[in-house]
Amino acid sequence: MQTSLLHNLVVGTPVISATYDQFQKPVNRYLPGPIPQCQCSTTTSKQMRLRTNISETVKRKLTLGARILRVGGMENVFKQFFSVREGERLLKASQCYLSTTSGPLAGFLFISTDKVTFCSERSMKVFTQKGHMLRIRYKVVIPLKKIKSVNQSKNAQKPTQKYIEIITEDNFDFWFMGVFKYQNTLKYLEQAVSQAV
Structure with a gap:
């Protein structure tokens, strides 16, 4: 991979932090939104979608675990x-x-x-x-x-x-x-x- 390509990839965002003393009030920092979660409902279609998401998650985790074991931890x-x-x-x-x-x-x-x-x-x-x-x-x-x-x-x-x-x-x-x-x-x-x- 070319070095110039690696330098163009962004891995963070610079921020300017302010302190309590500067503004005489607490600073509200940006908090990322919550991790997306499944919404449960009593309707059959949503329950089926939830089951699919859970089974996909379990399958992904098992595959990931197998990959980690294959590499040696x-x-x-x-x-x-x-x-x-x-x-x-x-x-x-x-x-x-x-x-x-x-x-x-x-x-x-x-x-x-x-x-x-x-x-x-x-x-x-x-x-x-x-x-x-x-x-x-x-x-x-x-x-x-x-x-x-x-x-x-x-x-x-x-x-x-x-x-x-x-x-x-x-x-x-x-x-x-x-x-x-x-x-x-x-x-x-x-x-x-x-x-x-």
Whole structure:
């Protein structure tokens, strides 16, 4: 893949953060919308659609699990998708969604002794300037030393929907939601960032 193509792929959006002292009132940060969920109804057609969605989800998860086993576990998945320096260790891997301008993107959040990374569960199509189609995975790489803050948040209307926000030193803002084992993942993330300083 050409280097120029990689530089053209957007992996985050810079934001300008304001503090409480600047405005003398709390700052409302953008929270991504909730992860799409199935609506249940008593009508037969909607119940059948719900069953189909559940069976498709279970099928996808089983296929994903088989793929992970075939590669040899999450550590090998991490090494397959990201360059790993000698001595770097994977601390935690968790399924989650990354908030993007196109909506939530399912994938894996990896926390290592050097970086926080995200890789989409599925590959997506991108086109080169010459019109050639490539299939790539959406990836984010954030060196631990470049993380300015890690914040936890939740949806005010639905407190069970929790988010992890990572802000980098150059004011890129990343939102992770639907994080599997949220508290445990947050603990590993905070420890990794504090030890990297």
